[in-house]
Amino acid sequence: MSQGCGHAVDYLYHYIDDELTWSRRIRIRWHLRRCPNCTGAFGFESRLKSLIQQCPGDEPPPELYDRLRALIREEAARDHP
Numbered sequence: 235m236s237q238g239c240g241h242a243v244d245y246l247y248h249y250i251d252d253e254l255t256w257s258r259r260i261r262i263r264w265h266l267r268r269c270p271n272c273t274g275a276f277g278f279e280s281r282l283k284s285l286i287q288q289c290p291g292d293e294p295p296p297e298l299y300d301r302l303r304a305l306i307r308e309e310a311a312r313d314h315p
């Protein structure tokens with residue numbers, strides 16, 4: 235982890251939820267460009283969110299868990315080839 239990761243990860247969830255101000259977004263984007271660790275985490279969270287958004291209703295369908303497990307396996311394989 236390079237310097238600034240803690241901040242970037244803290245803001246990641248808010249960034250994905252479009253809750254950050256533009257100045258913070260720019261700072262995070264700048265960090266993501268330089269930091270592969272956070273880029274990986276960011277990609278994972280984004281995909282997670284879009285998966286969840288595709289699911290209507292309050293109860294997540296069972297397929298969501300299968301897709302989540304696949305995503306997590308994919309991430310784990312990338313971190314530890």
Ligand SMILES: [Zn+2]
Pocket residue numbers: 235236237238239240242265269270271272273
């Ligand atoms: Zn970072």
